[in-house]
Amino acid sequence: MKFIHEDFLLETPTARRLYHQFAEPEPILDYHCHLSPRDIAENRRFNDLFEIWLAGDHYKWRAMRFNGVAERYCTGEATPFEKFQAWAATVPHTLRNPLYHWTHLELKRYFGIDEQLNEQSAARIWKKANQRLATPELTAHGILKRFNVVSLCTTDDPVDDLQHHQSLAGSTLATRVLPAFRPDSALAVHDPAPFNHWVKRLAQAADVDIGDFASFLEALSLRHDYFHAHGCRLSDHGLDRCYADFCSMKAAAAIFARARRGQAVSSEDQSRFAAFMMLFFGRLDSDKGWTKQLHLGALRDNNQRRRQQLGPNTGFDSIGDAPQATALAAYLDALDREESLPKTIIYCSNPADNYVFATMIGNFQDGAVPGKVQLGSGWWFLDQKEGMEWQLNALSNLGLLSRFVGMVTDSRSFMSYPRHEYFRRVLCNLLGRDVEAGEIPEDDMLLGPMIRNICYGNAQRYLALPADDAPGEPGQQTAARPNGQPGVKRLKRKLED
Ligand SMILES: [Zn+2]
Numbered sequence: 001m002k003f004i005h006e007d008f009l010l011e012t013p014t015a016r017r018l019y020h021q022f023a024e025p026e027p028i029l030d031y032h033c034h035l036s037p038r039d040i041a042e043n044r045r046f047n048d049l050f051e052i053w054l055a056g057d058h059y060k061w062r063a064m065r066f067n068g069v070a071e072r073y074c075t076g077e078a079t080p081f082e083k084f085q086a087w088a089a090t091v092p093h094t095l096r097n098p099l100y101h102w103t104h105l106e107l108k109r110y111f112g113i114d115e116q117l118n119e120q121s122a123a124r125i126w127k128k129a130n131q132r133l134a135t136p137e138l139t140a141h142g143i144l145k146r147f148n149v150v151s152l153c154t155t156d157d158p159v160d161d162l163q164h165h166q167s168l169a170g171s172t173l174a175t176r177v178l179p180a181f182r183p184d185s186a187l188a189v190h191d192p193a194p195f196n197h198w199v200k201r202l203a204q205a206a207d208v209d210i211g212d213f214a215s216f217l218e219a220l221s222l223r224h225d226y227f228h229a230h231g232c233r234l235s236d237h238g239l240d241r242c243y244a245d246f247c248s249m250k251a252a253a254a255i256f257a258r259a260r261r262g263q264a265v266s267s268e269d270q271s272r273f274a275a276f277m278m279l280f281f282g283r284l285d286s287d288k289g290w291t292k293q294l295h296l297g298a299l300r301d302n303n304q305r306r307r308q309q310l311g312p313n314t315g316f317d318s319i320g321d322a323p324q325a326t327a328l329a330a331y332l333d334a335l336d337r338e339e340s341l342p343k344t345i346i347y348c349s350n351p352a353d354n355y356v357f358a359t360m361i362g363n364f365q366d367g368a369v370p371g372k373v374q375l376g377s378g379w380w381f382l383d384q385k386e387g388m389e390w391q392l393n394a395l396s397n398l399g400l401l402s403r404f405v406g407m408v409t410d411s412r413s414f415m416s417y418p419r420h421e422y423f424r425r426v427l428c429n430l431l432g433r434d435v436e437a438g439e440i441p442e443d444d445m446l447l448g449p450m451i452r453n454i455c456y457g458n459a460q461r462y463l464a465l466p467a468d469d470a471p472g473e474p475g476q477q478t479a480a481r482p483n484g485q486p487g488v489k490r491l492k493r494k495l496e497d
Helices: 015-022 037-041 051-056 056-068 080-094 098-111 124-133 140-146 162-169 192-206 211-229 249-260 266-290 304-310 325-337 352-363 385-398 417-437 444-463 474-480 486-496
Strands: 028-030 151-153 174-177 234-239 291-297 343-346 373-375
Touching: 015 417, 028 266, 028 444, 037 140, 037 174, 051 080, 051 124, 056 080, 056 098, 080 098, 080 124, 098 124, 098 151, 098 417, 140 151, 151 352, 162 174, 192 211, 192 249, 211 249, 211 266, 234 266, 249 266, 325 352, 343 352, 352 373, 352 385, 352 417, 373 385, 385 417, 417 444
Parallel strands: 028 151, 151 174, 234 291, 291 343, 343 373
Antiparallel strands: none
16 A cells, blocks of 8 residues: 555545545635745745755754754755755654654655655655756645645734735735734833834834834734735734733833833733733734634743754744643633624644633633634644644534634645645544444534535635735725724723723
């Protein structure tokens, strides 16, 4: 039996039937990724397998270091082919790591390569893949078409001018490419120099003179409007944990002023400031009907020596074990109490928190939007077969799996689209196993729509991305917010109180 075959990961006849009949044909809505908008706008053509597959991939670097490969071949000065060879020699050692599955699934789906990657096959696979990369089918646009990606959302800083999204909106590309609003820099008052540099860029982007805290909020609100006008319907926050030590606007303004003067802000004050800002961002999202994403609990940059040598996001992060429940409950509740809780997707980095988060989301369902608060798909270290099963089982046992908005690649690479296929196989395998165990009925009227919805339909309805013909139609924005900027107005009222 070939390794990556038609029924890969599908253990039962029912699983195979469910996957091929219901999951496989669905299009992809990749609502959280880190693809470069510029690469998409310019329809990037990749020169070799290194460029599209290895550059910037910290999962692979971690495995290579684990395997005793020198840094020169991971992030260092070695040539692209030398780096590829070092990766190829590592692959056999990744057996039972998800990298082994991803590697061969990706080689098969992009290049039709069935051969196992190792030291012996490296040169052959390099040549064959590079030949295929020179064809139009494997440019950025070719890939989006091949994988039937209907829409994707990139991850963007509020100061970004979105010029590439603009040019894509006017292009003939069938995939809708929309921005997502990630304002993590707005919380970072504990590091005044980069914070002030970012505030300067924010002032320029919003064309607002940021003299005080109110104008800072106004500038952010204007960028939120700008993103909305460019089709953005999601925000995203990467946080160790939620912030719940809420403070008054006066207190937040005082902390902001200290950071603006370049003075160090204590971690307690940073936390209070961030709590205030997270409520502010919650209101902005709620006012416009956006979906908020919370990526909680990663413990980043744990190796200081490597951080100094190589910078962040180079493969020295792990799962954190900070307590999540109390602060998450307080944050969601604070927004809910003032009817400003947006649709929210919470991604969990620690599998020990799956049940915690799965029960938390049940507290804030509103009886209007199905699955208003979601447990996100297996994230980062949990984006693998076992992690996906844990997430699906937690959601099934404590919530409604049928309302799940499904998978995202969360990837920087154009080679990650088979992650959706992988997820769909895992999902259908679980359901097929249940059917054959007699635990759920073998009823296609029940299972078919559920599978289709989890693969695509739920996300499509839940996110309510702008229609193809009207991304960024200004009329929508005014209709959604007849009173201008209620988030800011409400805050100003609070300040006056
Ligand atoms: Zn992400």
